[in-house]
Amino acid sequence: MRTHRSIPRAAAAAIGVLALAAGALALWGGFSRATRASGPMPQAVYVWQRSWGAPVAAALRQAAGSAEGFTVLAAEVSRTRGRARVARVPLDYRALKATHRPVGLALRIGPYPGPVDGGEEAAALITRLAREVIAEARAGGLQPAELQVDFDCAAEKLAGYRQWVKALRVAAGAVPLTITVLPTWLREGAFPDLARATDGYVLQVHSLTPPSGPEAAMSLCDPAAARRWVDEAAEIGVPFRVALPTYSYLAAFGQNGRLIGVSAEGPSRAWDQGVALRVVRSDAAAMAHLVQAWQRERPSALKGIIWYRLPVEGDHLNWKWQTLAAVMAGEPPRQELRVEVVHPQPELAEIVLVNAGLTDIPPRVRVDLAWESGELIGADGLRGCALKMVSPTRARLDFGQNEELAGLAPGERWQIGWLRFKQKAEVRGNAAMLQP
Secondary structure: OOOOOOOOOOOOOOOEEOOOOOOOOOOOOOOOOOOEEOOOOOEEEEEOOOOOOHHHHHHHHHHOOOOOOEEEEEEEEEEEOOEEEEEEOOOOHHHHHHOOOOEEEEEEEOOOOOOOOOOOHHHHHHHHHHHHHHHHHHHOOOOOOOEEEEEOOOHHHHHHHHHHHHHHHHHHOOOOEEEEEOHHHOOOOOHHHHHHOOOOEEEEOOOOOOOOOOOOOOOOOOHHHHHHHHHHHHOOOOOEEEEEEOEEEEEEEOOOOOEEEEEOOOOOOOOOOOOEEEEEEOOHHHHHHHHHHHHHOEEOOEEEEEEEOOOOOOOOOEOOHHHHHHHHOOOOOOOOEEEEEEEEEOOEEEEEEEEOOOOOEOOOEEEEEEEOOOOEEEEEEOOOOEEEEEEOOEEEEEOOOOOOOOOEOOOOEEEEEEEEEOOOOOEEEEEEEOOO
């Protein structure tokens, strides 16, 4: 799964895929380019972890009630110093089978500098790998719902890529073969024949276009562009699904305002002093409205939605499951932030921030505190929250612009400060979410 531009993709992210609905992707009949459809669509989730464990298994169980299927990363081919390297993912077939949902296998192929046709060593490697991952899944008791190939193919090589696809189609046997597609491919002359060599494709409408500076508007998915690309794809006449984002990027800008790096889920990166950080988040409300729009009306060739990626406990740059579940239902997730004042002692007030909504609250929050009586003798902020006295009976807690701080997850509670008085005091708090 990659982005439209050369910005690094969310390499350590997890993503999952939509099940093939009753063979709809294998049968091209039943719709014309002009026909429209309405009503709910099948929705699934990508799982893109390289390392599986209890958190991934728990996330699968949680998602199985709403997702119609999953597609999991099974293997990845990359090139190092001109040599191909294959990384296999040790999948938990027991956890996958326990979902009782169709499961597709994803084969990720990194950029390939050589000619793309059906006869060279690279084609032999990927077709052999395709047979191996399918055979391994079957040995694990799982019948793959599809083999999905995610290849960073240059647009000028799409005709040659078709030769790879034809060879992979043979290698997959009875397993439907699908590919991921960038919007820029849709107007290439070689694309229709490439699409028709598959059993369907996944149109990726999410990307990070390099921003001009830290104050520039940044988006991972433009809903208007996504709807336009879907309508263009329908003109090809081949059934397809659309991939929508749940993840975020952390973008770093140098002192000259230029983008110097992007990081996704994974170990925190140490940035040089003076670097400005911005989190580019997937807009859950915008994605919910997009789902609503397609439920009202869409091209009949659009067969479903795949969400990139499965929320797993410990993710910092991804939606939580509550958010994704709401968006899948076409409901913009509710934002609700509360301030609770806890008095473990009559003279001590602990300030607690509570996310009572269904989506993460970015760490751009200000909390205003007030009390009518009581002499304040000590106070401080916690979790990087700065405390400022406004008057003898007023104070403010402010997170500022700390972009590296993870957002407040749905249902999560943070103690963000405390006030100690000489005598008992009643403190009131009010929270405000600040605009980026």
